[in-house]
Amino acid sequence: MHKRITVTSDRCSTCMLGDLCLPLGMSQRDRQVLDQIIKERIRLPKGGSLFQAGDAVTAVYGIRSGSIKTQLEDASGQVQITGFLLPGEIVGLDGLLQLRQVSHAVALETTEVCVIRLDEMDGLAPHLPSLQQQFRRLLSKEIGRSQQMTATLALLRSDQRVAAFLLNISQRLAALGYSAEAFVLRMSRAEIGNYLGLTLETVSRWLSRFARDGLIRLQQREVTLLQPQALQQLAGTACD
Amino acid sequence: MHKRITVTSDRCSTCMLGDLCLPLGMSQRDRQVLDQIIKERIRLPKGGSLFQAGDAVTAVYGIRSGSIKTQLEDASGQVQITGFLLPGEIVGLDGLLQLRQVSHAVALETTEVCVIRLDEMDGLAPHLPSLQQQFRRLLSKEIGRSQQMTATLALLRSDQRVAAFLLNISQRLAALGYSAEAFVLRMSRAEIGNYLGLTLETVSRWLSRFARDGLIRLQQREVTLLQPQALQQLAGTACD
DNA sequence: CGTCCGATTGAGGGGGGTCAAGCTGAGTGG
DNA sequence: CCACTCAGCTTGACCCCCCTCAATCGGACG
Numbered sequence: 047m048h049k050r051i052t053v054t055s056d057r058c059s060t061c062m063l064g065d066l067c068l069p070l071g072m073s074q075r076d077r078q079v080l081d082q083i084i085k086e087r088i089r090l091p092k093g094g095s096l097f098q099a100g101d102a103v104t105a106v107y108g109i110r111s112g113s114i115k116t117q118l119e120d121a122s123g124q125v126q127i128t129g130f131l132l133p134g135e136i137v138g139l140d141g142l143l144q145l146r147q148v149s150h151a152v153a154l155e156t157t158e159v160c161v162i163r164l165d166e167m168d169g170l171a172p173h174l175p176s177l178q179q180q181f182r183r184l185l186s187k188e189i190g191r192s193q194q195m196t197a198t199l200a201l202l203r204s205d206q207r208v209a210a211f212l213l214n215i216s217q218r219l220a221a222l223g224y225s226a227e228a229f230v231l232r233m234s235r236a237e238i239g240n241y242l243g244l245t246l247e248t249v250s251r252w253l254s255r256f257a258r259d260g261l262i263r264l265q266q267r268e269v270t271l272l273q274p275q276a277l278q279q280l281a282g283t284a285c286d
Numbered sequence: 287m288h289k290r291i292t293v294t295s296d297r298c299s300t301c302m303l304g305d306l307c308l309p310l311g312m313s314q315r316d317r318q319v320l321d322q323i324i325k326e327r328i329r330l331p332k333g334g335s336l337f338q339a340g341d342a343v344t345a346v347y348g349i350r351s352g353s354i355k356t357q358l359e360d361a362s363g364q365v366q367i368t369g370f371l372l373p374g375e376i377v378g379l380d381g382l383l384q385l386r387q388v389s390h391a392v393a394l395e396t397t398e399v400c401v402i403r404l405d406e407m408d409g410l411a412p413h414l415p416s417l418q419q420q421f422r423r424l425l426s427k428e429i430g431r432s433q434q435m436t437a438t439l440a441l442l443r444s445d446q447r448v449a450a451f452l453l454n455i456s457q458r459l460a461a462l463g464y465s466a467e468a469f470v471l472r473m474s475r476a477e478i479g480n481y482l483g484l485t486l487e488t489v490s491r492w493l494s495r496f497a498r499d500g501l502i503r504l505q506q507r508e509v510t511l512l513q514p515q516a517l518q519q520l521a522g523t524a525c526d
Numbered sequence: 527c528g529t530c531c532g533a534t535t536g537a538g539g540g541g542g543g544t545c546a547a548g549c550t551g552a553g554t555g556g
Numbered sequence: 557c558c559a560c561t562c563a564g565c566t567t568g569a570c571c572c573c574c575c576t577c578a579a580t581c582g583g584a585c586g
Contacts, residue, residue: 118437120523126437140433142426149433168419172412179408185425186382192432193380193389197358197366199439200483204574235533243440245575250534266533266583283360444542475565485543490566506551506565 048096049089053160057081066134066222067108068162068184072176079174084108086161090153096137101147105163106138112157113232116140116149117240127241128192130154130233132218136162139188154232199243202282207242208252210281212262216271227274231267288336289329293400297321306374306462307348308402308424312416319414324348326401330393336377341387345403346378352397353472356380356389357480367481368432370394370473372458376402379428394472439483442521447482448492450521452502456511467514471507 058069059077069077087110090096096107099119114137117127128149131137137159141147171178198207220226231238235253236246256262261277263270271277298309299317309317327350330336336347339359354377357367368389371377377399381387411418438447460466471478475486475493482489496502501517503510511517 118433122523124441124523126440128433128436140426140429143423143430148430168415171415171418175408175411178411178418181422182425183383185422185429186380189380189425189428189432190383190388192429192436193358193366193368196368196432196435196439199436200366200480201364240440246533247535247576248574250532251574254534283362283364474563486565487544487567488542491542494566 048094051087051089051158053085053087058084058160061110063108063110063134063222068136068180070183071180076174076176079170080177083166083170084160084162085166088159088161090114090157090159092153092155094153094157096151096153096157096159097147098150099147103138103141103145103147103164105161106136106142107151107159108136108162109133110158110160113154114151114157114159115154115233115237116151118148119150125240127237128195130215130237130241133222136184136188139185142185204242204244204248205252205255206281207244208238208249209256209277211238211242212269212271213274213277213281216274226271228268228270231269288334291327291329291398293325293327298324298400301350303348303350303374303462308376308420310423311420316414316416319410320417323406323410324400324402325406328399328401330354330397330399332393332395334393334397336391336393336397336399337387338390339387343378343381343385343387344405345401346376346382347391347399348376348402349373350398350400353394354391354397354399355394355473355477356391358388359390365480367477368435370455370477370481373462376424376428379425382425444482444484444488445492445495446521447484448478448489449496449517451478451482452496452509452511453514453517453521456514466511468508468510471509 058067058080059074061067061069065071069080072080088096088107090112096114097103109131111133113133114131115127116129116131116137117125119125137151138147140149142164167177167181198210202210215229215231216226219229233241234246235249238244239246239249242249253262253264256277257264261271261273261280263272298307298320299314301307301309305311309320312320328336328347330352336354337343349371351373353373354371355367356369356371356377357365359365377391378387380389382404407417407421438450442450455469455471456466459469473481475489478484479486479489493502493504496517497504501511501513501520503512
């Protein structure tokens with residue numbers, strides 16, 4: 047389901063993602079130490095699983111290219127998507143509690159991730175306090191992101207959730223240097239709906255409505271934000 | 287708003303909470319090292335603030351007795367309660383990203399917390415790897431808890447959310463050695479509703495209905511679970 | 527050109543929000 | 557000791573938002 051690749055070039059210290067990923071806030075010297083930790087990448091085809099619930103946790107994963115969804119699943123087959131992750135973001139931060147994965151991570155397109163082994167990280171920890179602190183920040187950031195999602199689900203109407211979703215994707219892509227206005231949704235309407243606690247029909251209706259009202263332009267999964275400020279106003283502030 | 291107390295007795299190594307709090311999985315020797323980190327407690331009256339959004343983060347806090355709610359607030363006064371925390375649980379794990387609090391933490395009753403200073407913790411980290419790992423587990427646990435909340439809001443009907451809420455409180459109190467069947471809700475109907483993404487009327491209606499159907503007994507905020515297994519069946523599994 | 531999966535759009539109904547009117551119990555002051 | 561107050565809770569009536577069910581459409585791929 048996935049292919050392991052030994053890293054030979056373009057390590058952390060020279061990676062284009064730089065501050066957008068694990069090395070954030072680390073000195074160039076510390077980044078070169080980091081290069082020694084990350085020796086491997088994994089390449090996933092569209093639909094491929096990075097890990098499944100129950101797997102032993104030996105590493106966390108930094109997305110180098112592509113995108114991944116993470117979802118909780120229960121015995122009855124019920125699914126809840128908990129995140130859509132983009133390059134620079136770290137996958138597998140839940141699961142550190144018992145060192146067992148609780149989520150299922152699936153590639154939404156061809157995706158490459160850097161393997162950050164926990165044992166390597168713990169081995170270097172005493173010599174690299176900045177890594178411990180950065181890792182702690184990443185965990186805390188994930189808590190904040192998840193709490194924000196809670197506020198979105200608890201406080202916003204369906205149209206506000208869809209608008210907030212578009213803006214969130216837009217801003218994260220913009221931070222990566224892509225266009226904030228024009229982008230391609232890598233996930234289906236059903237996946238967006240599941241993520242937002244709505245049905246796919248409701249998502250589709252609001253996207254169509256936004257397009258009809260001139261807020262966005264839509265061609266299948268291609269989105270162009272025509273009036274981002276109007277979307278922002280619609281989404282309001284769900285405690286952010 | 288709060289009173290600082292220097293710790294003179296009943297430190298981590300002898301605290302009754304023991305494995306239910308920070309020291310989980312640490313050796314008795316390591317716990318005695320932990321005693322040196324935690325030198326202070328804070329006592330809060332009902333309604334008192336432990337910290338507010340924007341405050342500098344210098345510590346996280348272990349609840350020793352009482353209970354605390356944490357909530358996100360935005361400029362327009364919109365509030366979203368993100369958690370009700372019981373003894374043994376750690377407050378302030380969000381906020382480590384920028385070392386600024388993002389939430390407002392308020393005591394639901396007279397509450398005492400142990401101050402776990404970050405600088406002390408980082409100072410001892412190299413000599414105490416078990417603390418780093420335990421702290422990482424706690425952060426990961428909080429991610430899992432928050433994701434579970436997302437699933438609850440996205441997947442469950444209002445009656446299922448209320449049932450799941452009662453069972454959650456029950457189980458956490460049982461883990462502390464209290465009765466799983468009979469307990470007092472420290473928060474108002476409005477706070478429960480906010481937390482669950484419902485109105486206080488809906489919460490009240492379902493509690494009344496559960497009581498009328500013989501699933502629980504209700505006297506103001508005193509709850510007795512008469513048929514916990516029926517509640518469990520009602521709540522179903524929101525991906526857990 | 528036919529098939530298929532995902533997306534769109536419509537019609538209808540129900541779950542939960544809104545608004546409003548009482549109720550309850552704890553605290554207060556006479 | 558008891559009326560008074562007030563915040564929190566309960567219960568009812570109404571209605572709207574979003575889900576459900578269904579039909580149709582559209583592009584991708586053989």
